[in-house]
Amino acid sequence: MNDLVLTGDRPTGPLHLGHYFGSLANRVRLQERFPMYVLIADYQVITDRDVPGEIRRHTTELLLDYLAVGIDPAKVTIFQHSAIPELNQLLLPFLSLVSVAELRRNPTVKDEIAHSSQSAVSGLMFTYPVHQAADILFCKGTLVPVGRDQLPHVEVTRLVARRFNERYGEVFPLPEALLGEQPLLRGLDGGKMSKSRGNAIPLSATEDETAALIRRAVTDPDRVITYDEERRPGVAGLLTLAGLCLGRSPGELAEEIGDGGAATLKRVTTEAVNEFLRPIRKRRAELGAGDVRRILAEGNARARERAVRTLEEVRVAMGF
Structure with a gap:
């Protein structure tokens, strides 16, 4: 069979x-x-x-x-x-x-x-x-x-x-x-990304909605961005998300952002997610x-x- x-x-x-x-x-x-x-x-x-x-x-x-x-x-x-x-x-x-x-x-x-x-x-x-x-x-x-x-x-x-x-x-x-x-993809609160927890980025979200969701993501006050899943789950979650969208490792992205802080991390993640979702949004809009x-x-x-x-x-x- x-x-x-x-x-x-x-x-x-x-x-x-x-x-x-x-x-x-x-x-x-x-x-x-x-x-x-x-x-x-x-x-x-x-x-x-x-x-x-x-x-x-x-x-x-x-x-x-x-x-x-x-x-x-x-x-x-x-x-x-x-x-x-x-x-x-x-x-x-x-x-x-x-x-x-x-x-x-x-x-x-x-x-x-x-x-x-x-x-x-x-x-x-x-x-x-x-x-x-x-x-x-x-x-x-x-x-x-x-x-x-x-x-x-x-x-x-x-x-x-x-x-x-x-x-x-x-x-x-x-x-x-x-x-x-x-992969375990963390949500915007650092926990597991889930519909029921309200911490996810829907595939149907617009660019502005995506940016607003990522702006509200939980990070921490440490300005130097490092990839540490245990001690910095919020930061690690955004790095993982950006890395998956860009086809790059989260550690490499962390080094690149360096002391840019949470604002730079969220900007990089927003740009990566919106670029990744662009063709998906286009195909969705073409369907009736x-x-x-x-x-x-x-x-x-x-x-x-x-x-x-x-x-x-x-x-x-x-x-x-």
């Missing part, structure tokens, strides 16, 4: 530079090597929150970000979770293959429960790993790009596939986690609502066709 990649995001807000350097750039590379399905996981938004928010707008913005960074709908299938009902039909037999104790032990679920914004933990939270297993197995994905914190979800998918094959006959491949060299609707409709149709075939295989294997 040829390899196939499954990846995606939840539409909970704008994608940012952390997403770009952590996963999006890698997807653009992978689409040249493998068939790929890119999931907009809109149903999974309600996993850890009481209301989904502006999910339609966020879905549109997410797709615009994908296209702007170079994900090519002629090479990959971009689809929306809620448009593929067969995914949820696969969830039921898959849930029968996993025990409650196994779901409770999942470390990623524990962490997501700890950071949930829900007033009470929903049953959907515990089934989240099996939901993801359906996302991966419906298209018979074999490679799943993840960070180390998502490895337990891939293990649940492998468990579901193995138990289904043992019980009903060979239907599913055992997917492999594809661990990338994902009609492009988004057409691309999503075509991707949903292809994904659903695949899901219908897989669900039929499952029904036949199970004797329905």
Whole structure:
């Protein structure tokens, strides 16, 4: 069986530079090597929150970000979770293959429960790993790009596939986690760059918005700029961000800025980020609502066709 990649995001807000350097750039590379399905996981938004928010707008913005960074709908299938009902039909037999104790032990679920914004933990939270297993197995994905914190979800998918094959006959491949060299990109407060923490630079930000965000970045009073992740996380974060945008090392940039202080560091970072985002902004501006609707409709149709075939295989294997 040829390899196939499954990846995606939840539409909970704008994608940012952390997403770009952590996963999006890698997807653009992978689409040249493998068939790929890119999931907009809109149903999974309600996993850890009481209301989904502006999910339609966020879905549109997410797709615009994908296209702007170079994900090519002629090479990959971009689809929306809620448009593929067969995914949820696969969830039921898959849930029968996993025990409650196994779901409770999942470390990623524990962490997501700890950071949930829900007033009470929903049953959907515990089934989240099996939901993801359906996302991966419906298209018979074999490679799943993840960070180390998502490895337990891939293990649940492998468990579901193995138990289904043992019980009903060979239907599913055992997917492999594809661990990338994902850099930790610090946010503008020195912590991990994150949508929920409000410390990120969105890919859709204008030049002026980007400059304003970087001006507010947390640094320190030491005028001499040095790269020290432990003692100077804010300064190190800006140096890393500028270095990634310029293709240079943060240490080299620190030496170049020298005693220019935080003002020079922020100016260099702003110029680097705006220059890096310029072609992405241009491509984004050239896209329209009609492009988004057409691309999503075509991707949903292809994904659903695949899901219908897989669900039929499952029904036949199970004797329905």
